[in-house]
Structures are given as structure tokens and as C-alpha cells.
Amino acid sequence: MTRSDFSEHWHDLLAGHALDALSPAEQAELDRLLQDHPELEAEKAVYDQTLAQLPHALVPVAPPAGLEARILAAAQGSDRAIEAHSRDRSPGRSPRVIPWRGGWGVGTAIAAGLILVMGWDNLRLRRAIVVRQQDLDAATALIQQLQQQQRQTETILTQLRTGETLYLLEGVGSLAGASGSLLTLPGQDEAILIASDVPALPSDQVYRLWALDQEAAAPVFCGAFNRSSPEAVQWSLPTEVCGAAPDQMLVTIDPVNAPPVPTGELVLQSVVR
Amino acid sequence: MDEADNPGTTQTDEASDFVLLAAMQAGQAEALQVIYRRYGRLVYTLALRVLNSPEEAEDLCQEVFLKLWQQPTYDASRGSLSTFLAVLTRSRAIDRVRSRGARSRLLQRWQTTNQATAASPSPLEAAVQGDQAQRVREALDQLTHAERDVLEIAYYEGLSQSQIAERLNIPLGTVKTRSRQALKKLRNILKDLT
Structure with missing residues (x-):
């Protein structure tokens, strides 16, 4: 078997794995292959992700109109249930329990990344607020000027209507x-x-x-x-x-x-x- | 399929999936709402395609997003959120189909096969549905009909290769070759999307 054939055979195994269609012998061969070549894990993920692209080709169907509201209501209801459960089991603890399977090491790294991302977003928001406030001040001054001119014009119009002075x-x-x-x-x-x-x-x-x-x-x-x-x-x-x-x-x-x-x-x- | 269901955008609407998931884990239901609006159509369409029942698709769609809310198991290092939701939806939908009775399953197969041959979207629809959908459709168009049939039956119906061979009345080896060949072709065409 040439190197090229061997690679092609790897791809066959990875594709078969993504399709959940490997024989026991093929699965064992793939397990050994991944053990010897852990870099193939990334390629295995590519096949899984490729297969997951298929539904994008479907003619999209809009979900029922009320589904969003039902999901949000159920989420908030379940959250309250979790809070109540947490209070019952451990009074005084933070009520929201956030499971995270990635492990504490990965979780901590991701949390740090989140803090950076959210911090950056926060900074952008504050800058945007300052700019909006300046725009608002300018608009307020213009409104006051226009209101003064309006009062003056109304006064003149009132006098013009009477004509006596x-x-x-x-x-x-x-x-x-x-x-x-x-x-x-x-x-x-x-x-x-x-x-x-x-x-x-x-x-x-x-x-x-x-x-x-x-x-x-x-x-x-x-x-x-x-x-x-x-x-x-x-x-x-x-x-x-x-x-x-x-x-x-x-x-x-x-x-x-x-x-x-x-x-x-x-x-x-x-x-x- | 287009990821964004709503044309109007706000700053929250434009937030990345990563930021939205963090906000969701902090208990912000608004983040779940934005994620639903971004991917609800994908999840519902896939659920409907596999289950062929609007009621069951709606129920599964709710189950998937509540699962994301209550037990967020998504790992960004393993792919995009849309991929995660598609995998989760397909897996649970096929589980539901398999739990049905044999008679019901046969009916579902017949109906689903008919649905699979439904007309392709018009150029206008394709434009609206976005580049990703178009890319996947074009990639599927490069497969032979035989390859595409085998791949779609395997994906949307979760049938084993022997069941597909029986359904299509072709040798098991042919199913195995066609399905893997089809996926390898897609992998090469869509590698920049994954």
C-alpha cells in the first residue's frame, strides 16, 4: 500500500466514522490510528462538521410564531425551579448553577477570554454612550434655540393678528x-x-x-x-x-x-x- | 440556510455566539432569545425534516434550546454553535424516530423520501437564504444522485448501511462506498466552511 493509498484509507475510516457506519474491525483500526496519530483528531472533527452542514441546504421552514415565547417562558420557569431547588438544598448559596463540562482548567481559560471580550464590549459601549450624549446635548441646545424662535414668531404672529400695535x-x-x-x-x-x-x-x-x-x-x-x-x-x-x-x-x-x-x-x- | 432570521439588528443581535453563550450562562434570557432567533430556523427545519411532524419538530426545537440553556455542553473548540445545534438536533430527532413503532417508521420513511425530492429553492429564495446555504447546495449538486441519495438517507433517517441497501436494493458494499465517497467529496468542497 502506497502512502497515498494509506491516506485515502484513513479518509475512508474518518468518513465512515462520521457516518456512524464503521464495522467493529474498522472502528478498532481507527482507534489505533488515532492513538498513533493524535493529529488526526482534527481531521475527524472536520468530517463531523462537514456532515453537520447538510441541513443548511434544506429549504428553511420558519418555526411557529409562538415557539420563541414558549421557549423563553420555559427557560425562565426552569431557572426559577433550579433556583428553588438550590435554595432548598443549600440556603444562602448562589441560586444559579451553571454546569460546564469543559473542565475547570478550560473553563477558567474561557472565562478569562470572556472577561476580555465582555470588557472590550463594555469599553465600546461606554465610548458609544459618550458620543451619543454629546449628540444629545447638541440636539437639546438646537431644540431650545428653535423653541425660543418659535415663541418669538408666535408672539409676532399674535401681534400681527391684532394689528393694533x-x-x-x-x-x-x-x-x-x-x-x-x-x-x-x-x-x-x-x-x-x-x-x-x-x-x-x-x-x-x-x-x-x-x-x-x-x-x-x-x-x-x-x-x-x-x-x-x-x-x-x-x-x-x-x-x-x-x-x-x-x-x-x-x-x-x-x-x-x-x-x-x-x-x-x-x-x-x-x-x- | 440563513442563520439570521431577523433582518433588523441591534448591538445585542450582532454579538458573537461566544459572547451570547457567556451571557446565557450568566442567566440572561435575552441571550437565549438572540441565539434562538439566529438558529431557531435551522433547528426547526432539521427537526421537521427528520421527524416529518410539525408538532414533534416544535417540541424537539424547544427541547434543544432548553438543553442549551440548562446544561450548556457546547465546546467552541469542537466547531461552531450551528454545527453543535445541528448535531444535537439530528441525534435527538433520530432517537425519536427510532422509538416509534415499525409501522409508523415505514410511513415516515415513505413521506420523508417524498419530501427529499421536493423542488429546489428558487434563485430568489437562495439569495435570501445566504451564502452558506448556497455553498452547501452547490456542493451537494456536485455529488452524483446515487451518492446524494445514500448520504441523505443516512443523515436524515439514521438508517444503517444494511437498511439503506435493503431500501435501495443495492449491495451493502455499494452503500458503504457511495456514502463515504460522498462525504469525502463534500469535505473537500466545504473544507473552508468547517
């Missing part, structure tokens, strides 16, 4: 091309300006709003503002008169430190109603 502004003088809308909020003593072509002023200057009422002797100072953002500008009204629907609103440019008297350049004025 809305002033349409038109530019004059150096801001002849400018325009805008001014809302005064009597209940909240605040004003909102939405304007176009109204530039931001240097830091030593400021826009001032004045209320002019036919019954008043002079314009009433209604606060100062600058164009800190291209959107609406909102500020507090210093007196109730400003929010009491005066006849006209005026906007001037004044030095920041100037006294609150209407001496600056007039740049916006409301259309007289």
Missing part, C-alpha cells in the same frame, strides 16, 4: 432705503423690530426709539438697540407710554452716552395712521 417703518435721511416693522407688546413691556437695510452701528452709537403722541409735549424715550443680529431685535420698553399705542414711532441714531433727549439723526419713522 404694529407700526410700519420707512427710512429717512441716511437710511432712506430702509424699512421695517415695529411691534410693541404692552402686556410684556417689550418691543420687537424687524427691519431691512438697517445696518449695525459702531460701538459708540446706538439706535433709539421714540414714541410720539399728539397729546404729549415731546417724544418719549422707548429704549435703545443695535442690530446685533440680522433677525428681529427685541428690547424692553422703559415706560408704559411706549406700549400704549402711541400715534407714531421714531428711530434716531445717537451717541451711546448722549442724554435721553431726541437730538440724534432721524433714520426711521412710522407711517402715520
Whole structure:
């Protein structure tokens, strides 16, 4: 028998063993062979595993829908039974008994491997949580910003619906091309300006709003503002008169430190109603 | 056969069998659930193929997964978890068949033989069922019909070689040669899957 034939004969024995179809004489021969060549154990396992591939070729059939729930319920029920049994036999001991046939040496090695794997998974999870928390913080800040804009928009819409304290502004003088809308909020003593072509002023200057009422002797100072953002500008009204629907609103440019008297350049004025 | 029954995945769903088994041994039923969803179809299909009874297949499927939960005897050094479950399922299914009466067994043989000649899956089904299933089917296609018949009867019905010879009306030596030749061919074709 050549070496090649001999190997082929080994494979025949290993295949026959996987098929559980060895004669007693063949089984004895294989036992001797494995004793002399323990490296063949790996090849024996390959044949077993090859045979176990066969069911993968079957047309798959889904298990009944309720089977998963029944298995889980039975598992948890059996676990409780094991716990009760364990408590009865040895009060105070850990209730979960985990049989492990691999032996303590192998078991310890596998447990160490498990700890490494689970530790790595734990680290990945914690990193993922930090990233998710940062995303959450950013999303929360965005939500708060949007909510503020929504409240502002709702306020403007409410005022637009009533129309009583809305002033349409038109530019004059150096801001002849400018325009805008001014809302005064009597209940909240605040004003909102939405304007176009109204530039931001240097830091030593400021826009001032004045209320002019036919019954008043002079314009009433209604606060100062600058164009800190291209959107609406909102500020507090210093007196109730400003929010009491005066006849006209005026906007001037004044030095920041100037006294609150209407001496600056007039740049916006409301259309007289 | 596809191992993943559910297309949606979570981090737990993507955990390796090794990690899931460790979690299961720590008493986490969620790990058993993921393992079931991964291999339940394989176990049930194999049980149904051998037992040819949905009720018995369901019962055996439950038995196999409870066995895994209560007495985890799986040794990763001896092969994949799917291999372990397939071996356990086949072994217990054949034990059940052998415990039936002779009349019942004859009926089962007839029905199972008929089922074995069922139509192959469509290309669409094959694509869905995954690469491993396709690889095994292609490997089986490289066997002769005679080799495949002998191998499948031996595997799914657990008949002895003399019983197969009697069933197919061929010499015992032919059964022995064909079955071993078939498995050796598969071993060479599928060696990277094992």
C-alpha cells in the first residue's frame, strides 16, 4: 500500500466514522490510528462538521410564531425551579448553577477570554454612550434655540393678528432705503423690530426709539438697540407710554452716552395712521 | 440556510455566539432569545425534516434550546454553535424516530423520501437564504444522485448501511462506498466552511 493509498484509507475510516457506519474491525483500526496519530483528531472533527452542514441546504421552514415565547417562558420557569431547588438544598448559596463540562482548567481559560471580550464590549459601549450624549446635548441646545424662535414668531404672529400695535417703518435721511416693522407688546413691556437695510452701528452709537403722541409735549424715550443680529431685535420698553399705542414711532441714531433727549439723526419713522 | 432570521439588528443581535453563550450562562434570557432567533430556523427545519411532524419538530426545537440553556455542553473548540445545534438536533430527532413503532417508521420513511425530492429553492429564495446555504447546495449538486441519495438517507433517517441497501436494493458494499465517497467529496468542497 502506497502512502497515498494509506491516506485515502484513513479518509475512508474518518468518513465512515462520521457516518456512524464503521464495522467493529474498522472502528478498532481507527482507534489505533488515532492513538498513533493524535493529529488526526482534527481531521475527524472536520468530517463531523462537514456532515453537520447538510441541513443548511434544506429549504428553511420558519418555526411557529409562538415557539420563541414558549421557549423563553420555559427557560425562565426552569431557572426559577433550579433556583428553588438550590435554595432548598443549600440556603444562602448562589441560586444559579451553571454546569460546564469543559473542565475547570478550560473553563477558567474561557472565562478569562470572556472577561476580555465582555470588557472590550463594555469599553465600546461606554465610548458609544459618550458620543451619543454629546449628540444629545447638541440636539437639546438646537431644540431650545428653535423653541425660543418659535415663541418669538408666535408672539409676532399674535401681534400681527391684532394689528393694533404694529407700526410700519420707512427710512429717512441716511437710511432712506430702509424699512421695517415695529411691534410693541404692552402686556410684556417689550418691543420687537424687524427691519431691512438697517445696518449695525459702531460701538459708540446706538439706535433709539421714540414714541410720539399728539397729546404729549415731546417724544418719549422707548429704549435703545443695535442690530446685533440680522433677525428681529427685541428690547424692553422703559415706560408704559411706549406700549400704549402711541400715534407714531421714531428711530434716531445717537451717541451711546448722549442724554435721553431726541437730538440724534432721524433714520426711521412710522407711517402715520 | 440563513442563520439570521431577523433582518433588523441591534448591538445585542450582532454579538458573537461566544459572547451570547457567556451571557446565557450568566442567566440572561435575552441571550437565549438572540441565539434562538439566529438558529431557531435551522433547528426547526432539521427537526421537521427528520421527524416529518410539525408538532414533534416544535417540541424537539424547544427541547434543544432548553438543553442549551440548562446544561450548556457546547465546546467552541469542537466547531461552531450551528454545527453543535445541528448535531444535537439530528441525534435527538433520530432517537425519536427510532422509538416509534415499525409501522409508523415505514410511513415516515415513505413521506420523508417524498419530501427529499421536493423542488429546489428558487434563485430568489437562495439569495435570501445566504451564502452558506448556497455553498452547501452547490456542493451537494456536485455529488452524483446515487451518492446524494445514500448520504441523505443516512443523515436524515439514521438508517444503517444494511437498511439503506435493503431500501435501495443495492449491495451493502455499494452503500458503504457511495456514502463515504460522498462525504469525502463534500469535505473537500466545504473544507473552508468547517
